[in-house]
Amino acid sequence: MCITYICTFFQMIQLHDLHFQAYLSSEEIQETVETLAANLVADYQDKNPIFIGVLNGAFMFLSDLLQHFNADCEVEFVKMKSYTGTTSTGEVKIQLDFPDVTNRHVIVVEDIVDTGNTLVKLDELLHAKNVKSLAYCSLFLKPEVYNKDIEINYVGMAIPNKFIVGYGLDYEGLGRNLPEIYQLKEV
Ligand code: IMP
Ligand code: MG
Numbered sequence: 001m002c003i004t005y006i007c008t009f010f011q012m013i014q015l016h017d018l019h020f021q022a023y024l025s026s027e028e029i030q031e032t033v034e035t036l037a038a039n040l041v042a043d044y045q046d047k048n049p050i051f052i053g054v055l056n057g058a059f060m061f062l063s064d065l066l067q068h069f070n071a072d073c074e075v076e077f078v079k080m081k082s083y084t085g086t087t088s089t090g091e092v093k094i095q096l097d098f099p100d101v102t103n104r105h106v107i108v109v110e111d112i113v114d115t116g117n118t119l120v121k122l123d124e125l126l127h128a129k130n131v132k133s134l135a136y137c138s139l140f141l142k143p144e145v146y147n148k149d150i151e152i153n154y155v156g157m158a159i160p161n162k163f164i165v166g167y168g169l170d171y172e173g174l175g176r177n178l179p180e181i182y183q184l185k186e187v
Helices: 026-044 059-067 117-127
Strands: 012-015 018-024 050-055 074-084 087-094 105-113 133-141 154-158 181-184
Touching: 026 059, 026 105, 026 133, 026 154, 050 059, 059 105, 074 117, 087 117, 105 117, 117 133
Parallel strands: 050 074, 050 105, 105 133, 133 154
Antiparallel strands: 012 018, 018 181, 074 087
8 A cells, every 4th residue: 555645844755654754845956957957058068969868767857957958959768777665776677778879979867876886787888889978967966875986977966875755766666756855764
């Protein structure tokens, strides 16, 4: 059974069996997204880059990001899965075929980088594709957990190592539609 309730006073929500506390407002997120878009426009104005959104989590971020990217660009998606519940399985599975990116400027768009396992897998695949340039953009980064060498060129916000939901991010399928970010409440 899945119960979602919102208690406006404490700004708490429940998804399945877990409780989450309000962490970032929609306004704070949008401000961050607009700053990222401005930085990307400055660097890619005349390059017609391909943005590759990593599904499912990046769908909302990518949508908002591109509405502020006022220059030519194209959009593709890949689908990856590595999380079960609130922990990374360590194994990254590709669930959607890879788009053709030969000789193009590619910007991979992630909702969040945690262990970086997904990024490593994508990096391997993309380096075999003869791209013109490759950059990574993530709305959130957990620096306490990320231990890979790949540079994340555009980071919206560094956050503590706590599980979050909302704005595309889910807990067992729920929470992606929330416009705010909520953080797991410790018991
Ligand atoms: P990584 O491979 O460990 O870097 O994690 C990649 C994916 O796991 C992210 O793109 C998210 O989809 C998911 N993920 C990581 N941390 C969280 C979190 O705090 N909440 C929800 N999903 C997360
Ligand atoms: Mg993701």
